[in-house]
Amino acid sequence: MTTSASELLLRRLNTSSPDFEAQYAQLFARMADENADIDARAGEILAAVRARGDAAVLEFTRRFDRLDAPDMAALEIAQSELRAALSSISSEQRQALEQAAERVRDYHQRQMQQVGRSWEYRDADGTLLGQKVTPLDRVGIYVPGGKAAYPSSVLMNAIPAHVAGVEDIVMVVPTPGGERNTLVLAAAAVAGVRRAFAIGGAQAVGALAYGTATVPKVDKIVGPGNAYVAAAKRRVFGVCGIDMIAGPSEILVIADGSTPPEWVAMDLFSQAEHDELAQSILLCPDAGYIEMVATEIRRLLPGMARRDIIAASLSGRGALIQVRNLDEACELADRIAPEHLEVSTADPRPIADRLRHAGAVFLGAYTSESLGDYCAGPNHVLPTSGTARFSSPLGVYDFIKRTSLIEVSHAGAQHLGRIASVLAHGEGLQAHALAAEMRLDRARTP
Amino acid sequence: MTTSASELLLRRLNTSSPDFEAQYAQLFARMADENADIDARAGEILAAVRARGDAAVLEFTRRFDRLDAPDMAALEIAQSELRAALSSISSEQRQALEQAAERVRDYHQRQMQQVGRSWEYRDADGTLLGQKVTPLDRVGIYVPGGKAAYPSSVLMNAIPAHVAGVEDIVMVVPTPGGERNTLVLAAAAVAGVRRAFAIGGAQAVGALAYGTATVPKVDKIVGPGNAYVAAAKRRVFGVCGIDMIAGPSEILVIADGSTPPEWVAMDLFSQAEHDELAQSILLCPDAGYIEMVATEIRRLLPGMARRDIIAASLSGRGALIQVRNLDEACELADRIAPEHLEVSTADPRPIADRLRHAGAVFLGAYTSESLGDYCAGPNHVLPTSGTARFSSPLGVYDFIKRTSLIEVSHAGAQHLGRIASVLAHGEGLQAHALAAEMRLDRARTP
Structure with missing residues (x-):
């Protein structure tokens, strides 16, 4: 189902066109409801793990990851292996990981100063009222493996937990065919992961939610995964906490024509290259600039390693939308509530101030989304599919909980x-x- | 299945007993997984509401609430009716509602000062990093109706939303047989509810999640309900936000023997009277005091209006547990992670400081849970069934969301x-x- 780069289709919309609403509805038709088969299958896997623990996890790992381990101990990735991975990568890679981690840590420490403090006061009667903030005891971090193994996701999931004060961070990462990704393990060493297991899928979610003889039961599971992982997380919600159900990634770029068009083209690609369901959209009042971006897209695409995925994503879900003006662009952006929102304009701040619904806003021409994805500091785990209307980036607030205090005089x-x-x-x-x-x-x- | 008060069974446990772990496991056996039939039925109702909107909501309301309305407009409860309800109640009731609301508002305003502020900073390179906090646009508040209609729940759900800055608060409350609860409507007037509908069940959840011609689509649904409501909320999670899935209510009392035993007995009753699945537990190192509480329970029970429910709850799920000492009581309390935790001791603060997992802690003999339920200020919507390990009281943080800001220099x-x-x-x-x-x-x- 991949589209080859030569078959690229660049959808143009115009808010002034009479059929804009119909086109808009089609463009944002959400994925069909989660597949009932996948949901049922995830339920069976969870029930098996709950009933039979390690033995079930081993069986599913053998079947789905083609990894035949004699026991669960063989699937634990020792701290020494994490540290060895960190020592084995190039010093350039190690520095990049450590510098990114440092910036992410700094940002989340500032976040912690906002939301992490316990507080109390006494009223006129001497009654004490307050709220005590404590970190969760133990969290599980799901890191996707195989073709899309992202060390940056290890940093983005583990560091907020660590900054929040979680003592026990347990990582699970599937290793299809037994192949362990060195950068992922190195990132775990940098980010303060305490224990790691080479397991994935709904079985890993079950192991973390219920606990097994080997895998400790956690209080919350965070991190993205495939459809089985998402279904399993939804099902265990309540047994433990979960962060969010992640959908395909999205970027919306509002441009006024002041940014080099090849920068915007590459920013659209950097979302589209994730997968064929990713969504990249440009809003711009200037038809001439839209054409320049389209020209850059066509010029740059053949040189991209992941050109077929990019072409499929842009053709299937992308759009270049001409708006009447930047005001209308803001209204549309709020309606879309995108995961990533670039405001690539000469004077971005007034626009950012009026936007209400987005996971993260990237201001000005220098702020490519990719800088935020890796190392600016804020989290790259963001609400997708319009859920920015009611949910937030992953943060330290996901790893703390509050207890009300009352002492009536x-x-x-x-x-x-x-x-x-x-x-x-x-x-x-x-x-x-x-x-x-x-x-x-x-x-x-x- | 009600137990009559004369058949009261008071379960005694002792942590020193060799079979304590087995008894503990039995006492805290969580409810069976949510009924698959209820879940499937809730799914059908949601699908019907999504497909047919108002017409489906009217049908289900006719069927389940025996309320035959000509159209959805007839099920809207006008602002004038909310205000009329407030005018019609006794001045004593009105003052109590308004004073409770004022205290709840004050507490949540202090909470808002902690978590509601946007913040930003520049790093050494001049790059701006921050987080913008905005309230949700519109939330739905589910208020149970019929035999357990609680005006205090209206205050506890609507006021934090209002303090957080939510413009549009939509209340749904089932009115079986068409009977509208005056105190519930009066509470809605006090708490800033903007629109109200006399609908309930999974159909009300669907109407709020998807929107209908009459009921506006909301960004988040909060508030407790029956098993159908819980199943429907779990299913719409992602379409909109939800707060939590509430289980039966629980209280754990740690006592050192310094509180009048009839106060403790009545505090255990005040949880047990909610419903037969509610759980009331006492932890105390003093066997003699435990007997005094048991004696007060038997003495007071016959005079209670809800004695059969209390007896069923205490007999089915309650326990008086003798512990070795208060240290052990704290360990056990953290393991249970109760919704409500009374520390009814002479010097409660050191105990409260070491407790980690509880929805709300009530310190000292004067702090009955019921003061917190109604008017101390903190929220009475609290995590149940051990979920205090990873979740928090309902708060203003449930009605805001954050957007990361990045402007790279x-x-x-x-x-x-x-x-x-x-x-x-x-x-x-x-x-x-x-x-x-x-x-x-x-x-x-x-």
């Missing part, structure tokens, strides 16, 4: 008890009312 | 571009690498 019990009593009786909850009334000074013993 | 593009290029090549993502390299000063045009 004697005076507070008198004041609050009267309110609680009235409301509890109004709800027909007599014991609630009596529990409050008993603490009143002149309580009658019932 | 010219100097930053030089520095970051080299890191990104190395990592992108390492991942085999050439377009990502080229997008970074093009921004380098001496970029070769590819």
Whole structure:
């Protein structure tokens, strides 16, 4: 189903066109609901792992990853192997990993200062109210393996957990045919992963959610995976926490014509090269500039290693959309709520200030999405498929939880008890009312 | 299946007993996995609402709520009706509602100061990094109706949304047989609900998630409901956000014997009276005090209006557990990760400081859970069934989302571009690498 680069189709839309709404609806038709077969299969795998633990994980790993391990211990990747991987890569790669990790850590430490603090206060009655913030005890990080193994995803998932104070970070990464990706292991060493297992798929999700004799049960599972992983995560939600259900990646570029058109073309490619379902869209009021970008796309495409994937993605889901003006571009961007939003304009800040719905906003011509993907500092795990309307980038807030604190003073019990009593009786909850009334000074013993 | 009060069974456990682990496992056996039939039925209802909108919602409302409305407009509860409800209740009730709302608002405003601020900074290269916080545009609040209609839940769900800055708060509440609960409507008027509909069940979840001609599509659905509502919320997760899947309510009381035993007995009742699956547990090192609480339970039970529910709950899921000491009580509490945790001891603070996993902690003898349920200020929507290990009370953070901001400077593009290029090549993502390299000063045009 790959489109060869020569068959590239560049869809043009114009918001002034009478059939724009119909074209828009087609362009953003969400993927069909998750496949019922995949969901049922993921459910069977989870049930087997829950019932039979390690033995089931070994069987599924043999079947799906063609990896015949004698026992689960053989599938654990030792800390020494992570460190050896870090020592074995080039110093250029090691430096890049470490510098990226340092920047990501710095950003998430600032985030932690915002959301990670416990707080409390006393009211006029001396009653203490507050909220205690604690990190999760143990989290599982799912790292995709095989053809799309991304060491940067190890950093982006593990570092916020580490900064949040999670003691125990457990990584799972499938290794089809037994091949372990050196950069992924090196990234795990840099990011503070405590234990790692060469398992993947719904079976890895099950092992983390329920625990097995070898794989420790975690409190939350984060990280993207294929359709089976997504279905399994949805099913275990409640047994443990999950981050989000990731869809195909997307970029929306708002351009005013001030950025070199080949930069914009390459930014569209850098989303499209992820996979054929990725979505790259340009919004621009200038028809001439749109043509220049289209020309650059056609010129650059043949030189791209992943040109067939890029062509399929652009042809299937991409679009160059002419808008009336930048105001309209903003309205459309908010309607789309894209994962990545580049504001590639001469004066991007006023535009960024009015945008409401996006996972991450990249301001100005120098801010290619790829800089954010790897090393600017913010997280590259972002809400997809319009879910930026209600969800956030992965962050330290995904690895902490809060506990309310209340210590009612004697005076507070008198004041609050009267309110609680009235409301509890109004709800027909007599014991609630009596529990409050008993603490009143002149309580009658019932 | 109700237990009559005279058949009360008070389960005693002792952590020193050799069969404690077996008894513990039995006591905390989680409910069976959600019923597959209920899940399938919820799926059918959602599909019908998605396909046929208002017509399907009307049909299900007729069938399940015995409420035959000519059209959806007839099921909208007008603002004037909310205001009329507020005017019609007693001034004592109105004051109690308004004072509770004021305290809940104050607490959540302080929470908002912690998590609601956008922030940004520039690094040494002049690159801007930050995070923009925006409220959700529109949220749906599910309020249970019928036998368990709780105005306090309206306050606890709507006020954090309102404080977070959500413009559009849409309440749904089933009204079986058409009976509208005046206190629920009055609470909606106090809490800033913008629109309200007399619908419930999976059909109301579907209407909010997908939108119909009459019911606006929301970005997130919060609030507890029955098993169909829970199943429907799980299924629409991704189409919109959801808060959590609520299980039966629980209280754990750690007592050192310094609190009047009838206060503790009534606090256990006030959880048990919610429903037969609610769970009330006492941990105490003092066998004599445990007997005093048991005696108070038997003495007070016959006078309780909801004695049969209380008896069924205590007999089926309650326990009085003797522990070796308060240290062990803390360990056990962390293992249970209860929704509500009362530390009813003379010096509660050191105990609260070492506890890690609980939805809300109530410190000292005066802090009955019921004061927190209604009016202390913190939210009463709390993580149940051990999910306090990874999730938090409902809060303003459930009604905001974050967008990362990145504006890379010219100097930053030089520095970051080299890191990104190395990592992108390492991942085999050439377009990502080229997008970074093009921004380098001496970029070769590819």
